[in-house]
Amino acid sequence: MHPAPLVALVGNPNAGKSALFNALTGARQKVGNYPGVTVERHHGRLVLPDGRPAELVDLPGAYSLEPSSPDERVTRDVVTGTGGFERVPDALVVVVDAANLDNHLRFAMQLIALGRPVVIALNMVDLAERDGLVLDAGRLSAELGVPVIPTVAVRRRGLDELREALGGLVDREPAAAAAPEDIRALQRRARTVARAAIVSETPTRRWTQTLDRVALHPVAGPVLLLGILFVMFQAVFTWAATPADMIDAAFGGLEGWITTNTGASFLRSLVTDGLIAGVGAVVVFLPQILILFLFILVLEASGYMVRAAFLMDRLMAGVGLSGRAFIPLLSSFACAVPGIMATRTIDDEKDRLTTILIAPLMTCSARWPVYTLIIGAMIPNTQVAPFVQLQGLVMFGLLIVGVAGAYGAALVLRRTVTRGASSGFMMEMPKYQWPLLRDIGIGLWTRAMIFLKRAGTIIAGTTVVLWLLLSFPKPPEGSGISPVDYSVAGRIGNAIEVVVRPIGFNRDIALALLPAMAAREVAVSAIGTVYAIDDSEGEAGQTAISDRLKARWSLPTALAFLMWFVWAPQCISTIAVTRRETNGWKWPAFMVGYLFAAAYIFAGITYWLAVAVGL
């Protein structure tokens, strides 16, 4: 049997490709990766008019067949049938923005010249009409020699016609590719064709330009951006509290249910102390992560993110980066992994590398559980000024140390290891549009699944391994030796402690550092597991981690531990994604080296300063 025909969606960035993809495939879509490159592969199923299924892939947006980023390279390789990323598409849906016809047609014409069956989706015709632009799709079709379907992806207009056209195209034999045309000649021809297809054009004051008068204003613009960021971080902490408590209660309930309904056993301890406690400690942060991603997805879909990049360019240029780096760095506050992947849109190699190297310094959501726990236990919640509490202030301070550290690191890196000509900043600023609930929903759903999968595999796995290493071998009865000290993990921890004692760390911290490499937030559950096993002979099983921390840690130690977490490159996923994105071990090794060195030095300085001032 023949495999289902493959249809590729291709077009300029901001042509509304993803919205069209979502409209055509709905929930029947998956996100994967192209082998060897970390370009996301979005694919889904489409039903042709004769009832046959077809596979639809959404290729990364590109401006031409001459790639200038890894994303655009995938697009070129797929449509030209090289590179082996994908089977050769049976048909192409070329998406063009009706309001940007002259510019988008150039790439469309390059694609038509490849000879594959093509249908043009003349997208966002409603917005073009609102801008006073009336187009003749029939005329455009005659000029280009391929079917042209006017669509409004977000209102699901033109989808049936598009499917109809595809039904007739997928079985057609491809024609021979025409010789590539010079880009300037192509540009001129595109403009001529576009002009022929325009029925009428009345210049109107577009509301995008009106909004930009505020958003890009030299004074009002930065104020607005700061306000948005403030609301975003505020929301992450306040909105997430209730759902987080509910998740926490659910895990607690499950643990209680198992404890009351099964006898004490090795297996029960593994499930409750190890698995449920460990995974629960992490899943609690799902609401925070989703709220952060909600903001990022809305800012991106509305078109505001590029305005933010525009405003930040000045500041970023100061350390040799461009405004473009702002977008991946903001995403890194949720998680450095998607942040590092988002650097793919940066064309300049040195610029991109620097952004990757500093991305782990943004306070990712995995650090919050660690910060929250330690600050909650060790810092008194005194009022230092109206509306300002000491705990919140310390939290904010850690965030700022991360950003300032990243800024400083970029400054140094751009003058040493990633030295090079200052990169440029050139970006299309898309029209503002209302983000579609459905698209945001799909985006959040995908992120939630990735996070839960991680919690269920890596985090559950490490927690169980750590629990095992902490539990065996058991000390001889009545020897009086702490079970943790006697265990395999305890012995490893004691060895590490020698190295970290100068910066004020104790054995418990040394022990937590290793599993925290799997995921930073594991440090919390690791410390919890250490204490749970250590106290298993006593009655202290119910004491909260924070009470044990107060008893065992000094304030300088806690501060040094927090400072360590600002810098340490901890999580393995970040290192792995850096390796994939930079094609080798050189840069991840460098990243781990410089961040660990910084973590050690700054944690040490913090500890000794705190001791010196008598904290």
Add this chain to the structure above:
Amino acid sequence: MASLTAFPHRQPGTVSAIEWDRLAAPEARRLRELGFDEGASIEVLHRSRFGQGPIACRIGRMTVALRRAVAGAIHVALPTPAE
């Protein structure tokens, strides 16, 4: 005729010349891909009054942000009445 960095704000104009050889090759290519070409209609939308921030301009029906170094290579004239 003036370069894009000095051309009056919100005054529709036409790209009269681009000094392609002043630009790095990838920069020049991206610029062309965004529709910058002799004869294209252009308008400066936003330019920070102080300092060296980027410029936002309308080219054709698109808004594009670029840095002053690149904008300096783009020369703009008032549109000819024939256009």
